[in-house]
Amino acid sequence: MYYKDQQPLVDSFIYQIGNDRQVFHYFEHSNITHFRQGFISHLCALTNGPCEYKGDSMVAIHTGMNINEKDFNHVVDLLINAMDEQSIPHPVQNKIISKMALLRSNIIKM
Structure with missing residues (x-):
């Protein structure tokens, strides 16, 4: 399942993060261009995909x-908001989230 429209989705996701007080501090010193290209x-x-x-x-x-579970889950919600904003069908959203869920233990560190 290759999702070909990563750029608008990633741009919407970055916008979601940039306007979110709960998790913005994790990203405030990030190079947004580098983050964008890496996430795409x-x-x-x-x-x-072919990448x-x-x-x-x-x-x-x-x-x-030191990302906690609450903030991790909130970032997932922001990604879902971005996918909704881009009118990505829910079955495709579920597939994307299920692939990303496999990385959870590499991201949350208590």
Whole structure:
């Protein structure tokens, strides 16, 4: 299941994060262009697209961020909001979220 329209989705997701007080602090010092390109590539590879993700591992990216379960779940909600905004059908959303859920343990560090 390759989702071909990553760019508008990622842009909507970045907008969601940028306007969210709960999780913005995790991203406030990020290079948005780098994050955008990395997430587009990661999403493409994760959905079995023609891309190969060559960025850092999820563990390397998130180590030291101390992301808790509540904030992780909130970011997932923001991604769902972005997918709704882009009119991505719910079956496709479910497939994307299920692929990303496999990375949860690499992101949440208590």
